[in-house]
Amino acid sequence: MAEFWTGYALPTLIMLAQIIGVMAVVLLSMAYLTYAERKVIGFMQLRMGPNVVGPFGLLQPFADALKLMIKETVLPTGANRGVFLIAPVLTFSLALVGWAVIPFNEGWVIADINVGILYLFAISSLGVYGIIMAGWASNSKYAFLGALRSAAQMVSYEVSIGFVIVTVLLVAGSLNLSDIVRAQETVWFFIPLFPMFVIFVVSALAETNRAPFDLPEAEAELVTGYNVEYSSMAFALFFLGEYISMILMSAMTVILFLGGWLPPFAIAPFTWIPGVVWFALKIAMILFVFLWVRATLPRYRYDQLMRLGWKVFLPFSLLWVVLTAGVLVAFDWLPA
């Protein structure tokens, strides 16, 4: 019995507590990301943004959540019920499971697996299923067109994200996310690999269907695309999933290029601040760029989007992989 307690029950309980902790933080950040988005875009457009519910409108996300929860869930008559209901659940849970391997600080990680970066890549490439299933099951042409666009777009940009990841792990010499962060103690990778950093951020925008690549949900032509038939909590799950995967992609950018939990300089005033704060600050910075881009740039045309992915990013990132590998071998800089 004692063996059962220490061998199985206790580790399971600790892991459950960790999972609940991470989920709570992620969901809260997601709620305030929607608030930040409305405030930031509001200020950029000389408006106030939400300012009525609570001080400075700080309770607005909760008001929105409550509103969505008490609304009625509508199932369209021609919808394929099972797939229609699974799609939002899948989107939401895929957005959450990626957090299992994210190191928030030295040793602060739920599952420190050897192939962490591949796991993240796999999870982010699965995100397309929620969208394509929703679009097909809705039995609506707008939703279907949105889903097709989204599928093509995500598959295209994944290829260049894959090559960016290959360069990073060539330089870091490991697929473990904590090791990748530790490899950046001398210099953060966005300095030697700056072009790849730019490609990664742009591809992250495309992968999460954010402006200027938000063609799957182009309001003007597809009336928000794949989620047009969804209402209440089903819609809320898509919304949550989309924003959580935005935060996840930002966390991935921070880990791969901006040194994760490491302070910018390893000297006194910077090292006093705990690593998790640095990590959160860097994520917030990348998220601000996401919002800034949305407020600034017009939407791409679809063929231009595909051209950028296949004819510009793919050859360039391929070239950079070869170049990086060549330099590492030529100067004997390969990590042991």
Next chain:
Amino acid sequence: MIIQALAFYLFAAVAVASGAMVISARNPVHSVLYLILTFFNAAGLFVLLGAEFLAMIMVVVYVGAVAVLFLFVVMMLDINFAEMRSGFLQYLPIGAAIGLVLLAELVLIFGSWVISSEATAVAVSPTPPLSEMSNTEALGRLIYTDFIYLFQAAGLVLLVAMIGAIVLTLRRRDGVKRQVISNQLDRRAADVIEVKKVPTGSGA
């Protein structure tokens, strides 16, 4: 240990069940979705075997890319499912007969198959144990160092297949307007816009 065994039976049972659903589901889109579930459970089995790199690659390649394209194509097909199913019972005996013949052939061949002891020795431990080297590194050594020529040859075969597919499907049509981005970026306002001052009363 017991948890591992439970996980194995869970993954294996779901994999077999969803594999059966792939061929018996009425709707082809459901078939593809069950196929994806099967891939996923296969990846789970790889993780249980300690082959985490293979598991992740399985998810990235099969689930993340190949199955998306499957789904894409199957969703676009316009098939009358009832009509497609109508001849099922009629063709069942022939299909079953062909299956049985193939099974009998396989049994006959494998029954008389002798595998050389060297091959089994290599197959038993192709990589150093996990305690010495992570299996990502071990696989990398095998593919890119020990068997690099075979790997390159396989790559060439795929390349030829790809070029063949492009050659077969490529056709040039006349009269299609194409966007040339560099030409567009080359344009300067001075080349295309002319500002004229028109005196009052003389424009028309």
